[in-house]
Amino acid sequence: MAKTFPLLSLIGFISGVCWVTAREHRFVPDPPVLNITDKTYKINTSETLEITCRGRQILEWYTPYNRSGTESRIVSTDCSGDGLFCSTITLTRAMGNETGEYRCYYRNLSMEEGKTSVSVYVFVQDYRMPFLQLSQEFDVVFIREEEQVVIPCLGSLEDLNVTLYIVREF
Ligand SMILES: *[C@@H]1O[C@H](CO)[C@@H](O)[C@H](O)[C@H]1NC(C)=O
Ligand SMILES: *[C@@H]1O[C@H](CO)[C@@H](O)[C@H](O)[C@H]1NC(C)=O
Numbered sequence: 802m803a804k805t806f807p808l809l810s811l812i813g814f815i816s817g818v819c820w821v822t823a824r825e826h827r828f829v830p831d832p833p834v835l836n837i838t839d840k841t842y843k844i845n846t847s848e849t850l851e852i853t854c855r856g857r858q859i860l861e862w863y864t865p866y867n868r869s870g871t872e873s874r875i876v877s878t879d880c881s882g883d884g885l886f887c888s889t890i891t892l893t894r895a896m897g898n899e900t901g902e903y904r905c906y907y908r909n910l911s912m913e914e915g916k917t918s919v920s921v922y923v924f925v926q927d928y929r930m931p932f933l934q935l936s937q938e939f940d941v942v943f944i945r946e947e948e949q950v951v952i953p954c955l956g957s958l959e960d961l962n963v964t965l966y967i968v969r970e971f
Protein backbone atom coordinates (compact mmCIF):
# COMPACT_ATOMS: atom_id res chain seq x y z
CA MET A 802 0.00 0.00 0.00
CA ALA A 803 2.85 2.33 0.79
CA LYS A 804 4.09 2.00 -2.79
CA THR A 805 0.95 3.39 -4.49
CA PHE A 806 1.64 6.97 -3.57
CA PRO A 807 4.89 7.43 -5.47
CA LEU A 808 3.38 5.53 -8.41
CA LEU A 809 0.32 7.74 -8.46
CA SER A 810 2.35 10.91 -8.33
CA LEU A 811 4.57 9.57 -11.09
CA ILE A 812 1.52 9.04 -13.29
CA GLY A 813 0.37 12.52 -12.40
CA PHE A 814 3.75 13.89 -13.35
CA ILE A 815 3.82 12.07 -16.70
CA SER A 816 0.33 13.19 -17.67
CA GLY A 817 1.30 16.73 -16.68
CA VAL A 818 4.30 16.60 -18.99
CA CYS A 819 2.22 15.14 -21.84
CA TRP A 820 -0.40 17.82 -21.38
CA VAL A 821 2.22 20.57 -21.55
CA THR A 822 3.81 19.15 -24.73
CA ALA A 823 0.43 18.63 -26.38
CA ARG A 824 -0.53 22.19 -25.53
CA GLU A 825 2.68 23.54 -26.98
CA HIS A 826 2.21 21.58 -30.19
CA ARG A 827 -1.25 22.95 -30.56
CA PHE A 828 -0.52 26.63 -29.88
CA VAL A 829 3.10 27.12 -30.87
CA PRO A 830 3.91 25.97 -34.40
CA ASP A 831 7.36 26.71 -35.80
CA PRO A 832 7.71 30.47 -36.11
CA PRO A 833 7.36 32.02 -39.55
CA VAL A 834 10.60 32.91 -41.34
CA LEU A 835 11.47 35.96 -43.44
CA ASN A 836 13.96 35.89 -46.26
CA ILE A 837 15.64 38.88 -44.58
CA THR A 838 17.20 37.52 -41.42
CA ASP A 839 18.83 40.72 -40.17
CA LYS A 840 17.00 42.76 -37.52
CA THR A 841 17.24 45.87 -39.66
CA TYR A 842 17.25 46.38 -43.40
CA LYS A 843 17.99 49.52 -45.39
CA ILE A 844 16.78 50.63 -48.76
CA ASN A 845 16.81 54.06 -50.33
CA THR A 846 13.71 56.03 -51.07
CA SER A 847 12.04 55.18 -54.43
CA GLU A 848 13.52 51.69 -54.43
CA THR A 849 11.35 48.55 -54.22
CA LEU A 850 10.92 46.68 -50.97
CA GLU A 851 10.13 42.99 -51.32
CA ILE A 852 9.95 40.61 -48.36
CA THR A 853 8.95 36.96 -48.36
CA CYS A 854 7.58 35.12 -45.33
CA ARG A 855 7.14 31.36 -44.99
CA GLY A 856 5.35 29.44 -42.26
CA ARG A 857 3.09 26.61 -41.23
CA GLN A 858 -0.20 28.50 -41.04
CA ILE A 859 -2.01 31.32 -42.81
CA LEU A 860 0.19 34.42 -42.76
CA GLU A 861 -0.64 38.10 -42.42
CA TRP A 862 1.41 41.29 -42.27
CA TYR A 863 1.58 44.18 -39.85
CA THR A 864 3.28 47.20 -41.44
CA PRO A 865 3.66 50.97 -40.87
CA TYR A 866 0.32 51.31 -42.67
CA ASN A 867 -1.49 49.45 -39.90
CA ARG A 868 -0.08 52.07 -37.53
CA SER A 869 -0.88 55.12 -39.66
CA GLY A 870 -4.32 53.81 -40.58
CA THR A 871 -3.96 55.13 -44.12
CA GLU A 872 -4.57 53.17 -47.28
CA SER A 873 -1.77 50.76 -47.97
CA ARG A 874 0.30 50.73 -51.15
CA ILE A 875 1.56 47.28 -50.23
CA VAL A 876 0.67 44.42 -52.53
CA SER A 877 0.83 40.94 -51.06
CA THR A 878 1.02 37.84 -53.19
CA ASP A 879 0.60 34.23 -52.23
CA CYS A 880 3.64 32.05 -52.87
CA SER A 881 2.56 28.96 -50.93
CA GLY A 882 4.01 25.64 -51.98
CA ASP A 883 6.09 22.69 -50.82
CA GLY A 884 3.77 22.26 -47.83
CA LEU A 885 4.41 25.76 -46.51
CA PHE A 886 2.33 28.89 -46.48
CA CYS A 887 4.14 31.78 -48.11
CA SER A 888 3.37 35.46 -48.60
CA THR A 889 5.42 38.13 -50.37
CA ILE A 890 4.81 41.83 -49.92
CA THR A 891 5.93 44.33 -52.50
CA LEU A 892 6.21 48.06 -52.02
CA THR A 893 7.33 49.89 -55.14
CA ARG A 894 8.93 53.35 -55.02
CA ALA A 895 9.18 53.27 -51.24
CA MET A 896 8.86 56.54 -49.30
CA GLY A 897 10.62 57.69 -46.14
CA ASN A 898 7.45 57.47 -44.06
CA GLU A 899 7.24 53.76 -44.87
CA THR A 900 10.14 53.29 -42.47
CA GLY A 901 9.20 51.00 -39.62
CA GLU A 902 8.49 47.47 -38.53
CA TYR A 903 7.34 44.91 -41.07
CA ARG A 904 5.96 41.97 -39.19
CA CYS A 905 4.70 38.66 -40.56
CA TYR A 906 2.45 36.71 -38.20
CA TYR A 907 0.15 33.72 -38.03
CA ARG A 908 -3.44 34.76 -38.44
CA ASN A 909 -5.65 34.26 -35.38
CA LEU A 910 -2.72 33.66 -33.04
CA SER A 911 -1.55 36.35 -30.64
CA MET A 912 1.56 38.05 -31.99
CA GLU A 913 4.61 36.85 -30.13
CA GLU A 914 8.04 37.75 -31.46
CA GLY A 915 10.00 34.65 -32.44
CA LYS A 916 7.04 32.33 -31.80
CA THR A 917 4.03 33.29 -33.88
CA SER A 918 5.56 36.24 -35.66
CA VAL A 919 8.82 37.55 -37.06
CA SER A 920 9.78 41.08 -38.01
CA VAL A 921 12.37 43.26 -39.64
CA TYR A 922 12.81 47.00 -39.12
CA VAL A 923 13.12 48.66 -42.51
CA PHE A 924 14.71 52.07 -42.96
CA VAL A 925 13.59 53.71 -46.18
CA GLN A 926 16.42 56.19 -46.21
CA ASP A 927 15.46 59.66 -47.31
CA TYR A 928 18.52 61.91 -47.11
CA ARG A 929 16.54 65.01 -48.10
CA MET A 930 13.81 64.50 -45.49
CA PRO A 931 15.31 62.39 -42.69
CA PHE A 932 12.59 63.16 -40.14
CA LEU A 933 9.25 61.43 -40.25
CA GLN A 934 5.90 62.84 -39.34
CA LEU A 935 4.81 61.22 -36.11
CA SER A 936 1.25 60.19 -35.56
CA GLN A 937 -1.03 62.62 -33.75
CA GLU A 938 -0.76 60.98 -30.35
CA PHE A 939 2.77 62.34 -29.85
CA ASP A 940 1.88 66.00 -30.34
CA VAL A 941 2.20 66.80 -26.64
CA VAL A 942 4.75 65.35 -24.24
CA PHE A 943 4.32 66.17 -20.57
CA ILE A 944 7.47 66.79 -18.58
CA ARG A 945 7.56 66.62 -14.82
CA GLU A 946 10.43 68.00 -12.82
CA GLU A 947 13.23 65.58 -12.09
CA GLU A 948 11.65 62.85 -14.14
CA GLN A 949 13.13 61.26 -17.18
CA VAL A 950 11.09 61.82 -20.29
CA VAL A 951 11.29 60.33 -23.76
CA ILE A 952 10.69 62.73 -26.62
CA PRO A 953 9.85 60.65 -29.66
CA CYS A 954 11.75 61.51 -32.78
CA LEU A 955 11.42 59.20 -35.74
CA GLY A 956 13.97 59.19 -38.52
CA SER A 957 14.35 57.27 -41.74
CA LEU A 958 18.13 56.97 -41.25
CA GLU A 959 19.55 54.53 -38.72
CA ASP A 960 22.62 56.59 -37.78
CA LEU A 961 20.98 60.00 -37.61
CA ASN A 962 22.63 62.37 -35.14
CA VAL A 963 20.00 64.54 -33.54
CA THR A 964 20.10 67.55 -31.23
CA LEU A 965 17.17 68.68 -29.11
CA TYR A 966 16.44 72.41 -29.04
CA ILE A 967 13.94 74.07 -26.75
CA VAL A 968 11.77 76.59 -28.54
CA ARG A 969 9.96 78.94 -26.20
CA GLU A 970 6.55 80.08 -27.32
CA PHE A 971 4.65 82.76 -25.47
C1 LIG B 1 21.51 55.11 -51.01
O1 LIG B 1 21.87 56.44 -51.35
C2 LIG B 1 23.10 56.83 -50.78
C3 LIG B 1 23.29 58.34 -51.03
O2 LIG B 1 22.75 58.73 -52.24
C4 LIG B 1 24.21 56.00 -51.42
O3 LIG B 1 25.46 56.37 -50.90
C5 LIG B 1 23.93 54.53 -51.09
O4 LIG B 1 24.88 53.71 -51.75
C6 LIG B 1 22.55 54.12 -51.53
N1 LIG B 1 22.28 52.82 -50.97
C7 LIG B 1 21.67 51.85 -51.63
C8 LIG B 1 21.40 50.59 -50.88
O5 LIG B 1 21.33 51.99 -52.78
C1 LIG C 1 13.31 38.25 -50.61
O1 LIG C 1 12.39 37.69 -51.55
C2 LIG C 1 11.94 38.63 -52.54
C3 LIG C 1 10.87 37.94 -53.36
O2 LIG C 1 11.32 36.72 -53.84
C4 LIG C 1 13.12 39.10 -53.37
O3 LIG C 1 12.69 40.04 -54.33
C5 LIG C 1 14.13 39.76 -52.43
O4 LIG C 1 15.27 40.15 -53.16
C6 LIG C 1 14.54 38.80 -51.32
N1 LIG C 1 15.37 39.53 -50.37
C7 LIG C 1 16.53 39.06 -49.92
C8 LIG C 1 17.28 39.93 -48.97
O5 LIG C 1 16.95 37.97 -50.25
Ligand SMILES: *[C@@H]1O[C@H](CO)[C@@H](O)[C@H](O)[C@H]1NC(C)=O
Pocket residue numbers: 861862863864867873
Ligand atom coordinates in the same frame (compact mmCIF):
# COMPACT_ATOMS: atom_id res chain seq x y z
C1 LIG D 1 -2.72 45.09 -41.10
O1 LIG D 1 -3.18 45.44 -42.39
C2 LIG D 1 -3.31 44.33 -43.25
C3 LIG D 1 -3.64 44.83 -44.67
O2 LIG D 1 -4.36 46.02 -44.65
C4 LIG D 1 -4.40 43.40 -42.72
O3 LIG D 1 -4.52 42.27 -43.55
C5 LIG D 1 -3.98 42.95 -41.32
O4 LIG D 1 -4.99 42.16 -40.75
C6 LIG D 1 -3.69 44.14 -40.42
N1 LIG D 1 -3.14 43.65 -39.17
C7 LIG D 1 -3.57 44.04 -37.98
C8 LIG D 1 -2.93 43.39 -36.79
O5 LIG D 1 -4.43 44.88 -37.85
Ligand SMILES: *[C@@H]1O[C@H](CO)[C@@H](O)[C@H](O)[C@H]1NC(C)=O
Pocket residue numbers: 865866869871872896898899
Ligand atom coordinates in the same frame (compact mmCIF):
# COMPACT_ATOMS: atom_id res chain seq x y z
C1 LIG E 1 3.26 58.48 -46.43
O1 LIG E 1 2.86 59.73 -46.95
C2 LIG E 1 1.96 59.65 -48.06
C3 LIG E 1 1.65 61.04 -48.54
O2 LIG E 1 2.82 61.80 -48.61
C4 LIG E 1 0.69 58.93 -47.63
O3 LIG E 1 -0.16 58.78 -48.76
C5 LIG E 1 1.02 57.56 -47.07
O4 LIG E 1 -0.15 56.96 -46.56
C6 LIG E 1 2.04 57.67 -45.93
N1 LIG E 1 2.47 56.35 -45.51
C7 LIG E 1 2.39 55.94 -44.26
C8 LIG E 1 2.91 54.57 -43.95
O5 LIG E 1 1.91 56.61 -43.36
Ligand SMILES: *[C@@H]1O[C@H](CO)[C@@H](O)[C@H](O)[C@H]1NC(C)=O
Pocket residue numbers: 960961962
Ligand atom coordinates in the same frame (compact mmCIF):
# COMPACT_ATOMS: atom_id res chain seq x y z
C1 LIG F 1 27.28 61.09 -34.75
O1 LIG F 1 27.96 61.69 -33.67
C2 LIG F 1 28.98 60.88 -33.12
C3 LIG F 1 29.54 61.60 -31.91
O2 LIG F 1 29.64 62.98 -32.12
C4 LIG F 1 30.06 60.61 -34.19
O3 LIG F 1 31.05 59.78 -33.68
C5 LIG F 1 29.39 59.93 -35.40
O4 LIG F 1 30.34 59.78 -36.44
C6 LIG F 1 28.22 60.76 -35.90
N1 LIG F 1 27.54 60.01 -36.95
C7 LIG F 1 27.16 60.54 -38.10
C8 LIG F 1 26.43 59.63 -39.03
O5 LIG F 1 27.37 61.68 -38.41
Ligand SMILES: CC(=O)N[C@H]1CO[C@H](CO)[C@@H](O)[C@@H]1O
Pocket residue numbers: 908909
Ligand atom coordinates in the same frame (compact mmCIF):
# COMPACT_ATOMS: atom_id res chain seq x y z
C1 LIG G 1 -11.58 31.70 -35.04
C2 LIG G 1 -11.15 33.07 -35.41
O1 LIG G 1 -10.72 33.86 -34.58
N1 LIG G 1 -11.25 33.38 -36.69
C3 LIG G 1 -10.79 34.67 -37.23
C4 LIG G 1 -9.46 34.49 -37.96
O2 LIG G 1 -9.07 35.70 -38.56
C5 LIG G 1 -9.97 36.17 -39.54
C6 LIG G 1 -9.37 37.39 -40.21
O3 LIG G 1 -8.41 38.03 -39.42
C7 LIG G 1 -11.32 36.48 -38.86
O4 LIG G 1 -12.24 36.92 -39.82
C8 LIG G 1 -11.83 35.23 -38.17
O5 LIG G 1 -13.00 35.53 -37.45
